[in-house]
Amino acid sequence: MDAAAKGRDGEEQAVESGAEHGKKVSFAGLFRYADGTDLLLMLVGTVAALANGVSQPLMTVIFGDVIDAFGGATTANVLSRVNKAVLSFVYLGIGTAVVSFLQVSCWTITGERQATRIRSLYLKSVLRQDISFFDVEMTTGKIVSRMSGDTVLVQDAIGEKVGKFLQLVASFLGGFIVAFVKGWLLALVMLACIPPVVIAGGAVSKVLSKISSKGQTSYSDAGNVVEQTIGAIKTVVSFNGEKQAIATYNKHIHKAYKTAVEEGLTNGFGMGSVFFIFFSSYGLAIWYGGKLVLSKGYTGGQVITILMAIMTGAMSLGNATPCMTAFAGGQSAAYRLFTTIKRKPEIDPDDKTGKQLEDIRGEVELKDVYFSYPARPEQLIFDGFSLRVASGTTMAIVGESGSGKSTVISLVERFYDPQAGEVLIDGINIKSLRLDSIRGKIGLVSQEPLLFMTSIKDNITYGKENATIEEIKRAAELANAANFIDKLPNGYDTMVGQRGAQLSGGQKQRIAITRAIIKNPKILLLDEATSALDVESERIVQEALNRIMVDRTTLVVAHRLTTVRNADCISVVQQGKIVEQGSHDELVVNPDGAYSQLIRLQESRAEEEQKVDRRISDPRSKSTSLSLKGSISRNSSGNSSRHSFTLPFGLPGTVELTETNDTYGKNQNEQDNDCEIPKKAPMGRLALLNKPEVPILLLGSIAAGVHGVLFPLFGVMISSAIKTFYEPPEKLKKDSSFWGLMCVVLGVVSIISIPVEMFLFGIAGGKLIERIRALSFRSIIHQEVAWFDDPKNSSGALGARLSVDALNVRRLVGDNLALTVQIISTLITGFIIAVVADWKLSFIILCVIPLVGLQGYAQVKFLKGFSQDAKMMHEDASQVATDAVSSIRTVASFCSEKRITSIYDQKCEASMNQGVRTGIVGGIGFGFSFLMLYLTYGLCFYVGAQFVRHGKSNFGDVFQVFFALVLATVGVSQTSAMATDSTKAKDSAISIFALLDRKSEIDSSSNEGLTLDEVKGNIDFQHVSFKYPTRPDIQIFSDFTLHIPSGKTVALVGESGSGKSTVIALLERFYNPDSGCLRSCDGWQDHGCCGTPPLDDKKCRYHCSSQGWCNSGKRKA
Known part of the structure; x- marks a missing residue:
């Protein structure tokens, strides 16, 4: 006994210790459940990722050759020299397209396959465990959380992020190798720019993590208020607790607003710092590169190749951080999952070593x-x-x-x-x-x-x-x-x-x-x-x-x-x-x-109950007894019959219950009408929600406009600097210092404008979220109780809507407004610069430059990860697992483990196939984007060489047009890729206004009606018909009549489903009867006539103790 208990306790402590102290499997251990197909996919994906990573440093070499071809050529031979480099772009584009496709598709597919296998093995192992495992080590909530959360973390760590990490490592190594081969001295100087980027990024990430944690805590507290309030809505409504719930909720979301402002300011300083270091690094490279051209014989192409190669390597190192974070999270999650998968239970249903009895006597x-x-x-x-x-x-x-x-x-x-x-x-x-x-x-x-x-x-x-x-x-x-x-x-x-x-x-x-x-x-x-x-x-x-x-x-x-x-x-x-x-x-x-x-x-005990029953039934006492017969199962037969029960204490009237087969009636139609929401997002109304912050939005838009001109101006500086490298020594020395200083100035502008922009839009966006959440929760809590009976309006669904809809709309109005101003500013500035330099060349390049935008969009989307949708793909399968684990004794007693696992695997197969399709489509798109990028570069330089050859343009103008338009387009595409999905945001806006516009049939916030100074307590149900809105095919009351005089006690008894609790629900006015009238408190009417008191006045005079009583958190109803 002791040994067994200690064994289980030890294992439990090991698991918990792993969770608490960060125990994790090795990186190689993540792939222990890969099969032969997966190994082949990973091998091909690895080779392809390394090749894809090397392609970007190679591009910087070709780009330098193009610069030297333009800068060192004459009008007569410029085309032949440039054509060689253009062909290199074509070959590089084709090769990169192939390896990019293989990298993305192979790693995405194998990640999906292995994650699905791990989910299946985990559920199989959980269902295999003995009951003591669930008593001591694991709860249903933990298991479901691990199946839905930890497996996604593992999939992130073994899927496309592995390929991306290998690609970035190859780019990092390749970039530094190219830089040191081309010119070790400049490469060494440029290395000094990397630590500030790492320090700035790390510091901002740490601060943001703390701020984000505070915000999530506030939102979590607000979510708990929603869960507790809606989960016990009848209790809240009964005691007029709506105002208290709203006040508590608003307090938590106001705390979240403050953290949103802090987050915006911190994010702004972080991004501004990175831009400052980025622009200043280019400034340093231009100034020192000019010196090396004069003293060491460097060419302009060499300087730009070294600069781009170093920056490519540094950016690759920075972009690898999210991958390493995903690996760490996946290793910790895998430890938790794999510990359970490997656990061998003491009572093992899979153990086939015992005797098998064909028949038993049953002793x-x-x-x-x-x-x-x-x-x-x-x-x-x-x-x-x-x-x-x-x-x-x-x-x-x-x-x-x-x-x-x-x-x-x-x-x-x-x-x-x-x-x-x-x-x-x-x-x-x-x-x-x-x-x-x-x-x-x-x-x-x-x-x-x-x-x-x-x-x-x-x-x-x-x-x-x-x-x-x-x-x-x-x-x-x-x-x-x-x-x-x-x-x-x-x-x-x-x-x-x-x-x-x-x-x-x-x-x-x-x-x-x-x-x-x-x-x-x-x-x-x-x-x-x-x-x-x-x-x-x-x-x-x-x-x-x-x-x-x-x-x-x-x-x-x-x-x-x-x-x-x-x-x-x-x-x-x-x-x-x-x-x-x-x-x-x-x-x-x-x-x-x-x-x-x-x-x-x-x-x-029975005698005591009978004494109470006799006292209740005694006509001389102040009590009344009522028996309701007719159950849901009887009503569902569809027959129509009338039952009339005379009250045993001789009060006037009878209780009548008619059973009918009436189907979807008035309530259902009204409910359907409620569901009709506008197809078009009311953007004007949405903007009005941010009206108090208009001055802040205007100032933020000015800062965003300044942010938008940074990339086109940077293009001017780079193209001018390239031209400078091929000028006479005195002019080269002077101009290289000037353009290097201009890059630093551009960095200073960025470190001012970007924090201001993000701080101001953080205020406006945070206020919008706070306002939408407050209004939405207020609207939700004042809906009639029948509305919450619909599964679509459960506490979980409404909590998700409050969170997701508000965030999406904030991005649409706040974030996207800033991004839109940036895009417009970038496009206008880039277009003006290009047209001023050479309008003919500008319009030719403009015909093909959108293809570069496609590449930038796909690139950022991939960096964000195709796996973001994975959390939404396993809901059906998760429900199977939840049902099975919460009913583990039933599953075990009927030996249904294999059947449950089979059903779960079938549900997972569909999502896995979707993941495979995502991998293939994503790979095609990613490969095509690189092909278009390099072909577009080649075409631009070919056309530019033709213009130079025929004397219609010069070397400096070609690069000024190219950088102005390309950098403007890259900036727009990357900005657009970071923007929220406008379709989701508009759907959220529609959802929010449908909720805000919905008029509750029984609104506790309404002050209409009479207020009674004194209540005696007469209650009268007159010919009431009623069906629950969610069960319109089951008639609960039909022509129901009941009179309860003031001061009397009535006991309602009857079969389950006969309508006893419905009397209380109608009296509390959780629902309105379909027809008939409910009079209470001295003649005023709950439904059917005017003169009804406000709900809060009426409920102050009721006290209800229900079967499913609920106290929530610190709030006491």
């Missing part, structure tokens, strides 16, 4: 068992416990709560092994039997049956996978389930909802019984199978159980002693030991026995 025996639960090893449940159940007999186990009754079931199912003693079936220790063999002979029905989110038929077939429809129907008839299933609109194909939410407790229990007996088990385990049901449902289910227990060995764990009177033998358990045993008649003979004491205890 069960627990022999001198010692047992404590792994989660509570210090608490001994059984201390030498023994029990024998003969074949074909029924043994009932009764006792106080915590005495060990259900533990017997768990040991027979072999969810746990005893620390000492034996559990025998037909005299054989179950440890020596194959687990699937013995569990296949046992049927289990638990107190709270868990159904999977699929059809009734599929749920039943978990008991017997290949069962025919005839077998299913026979089992359903035996379990008393056939009648209600046949009355459902879709019969056996009816979906049961999450955890069977669409069925009543009795219906779920009967489905569970059908599932248990369809495999015709020799041993039947009933673990308080009726204790959670109402009296009528218990009677129906008990009849089914009595029918199926015939000729089976049955172990019944029961709380209600009335259900075990007919058992062959009853064992009374106290503190882990059997204190009495015998039939009911034998045990009641001893009045002082434990069984007799239990009976008297339950009877005394």
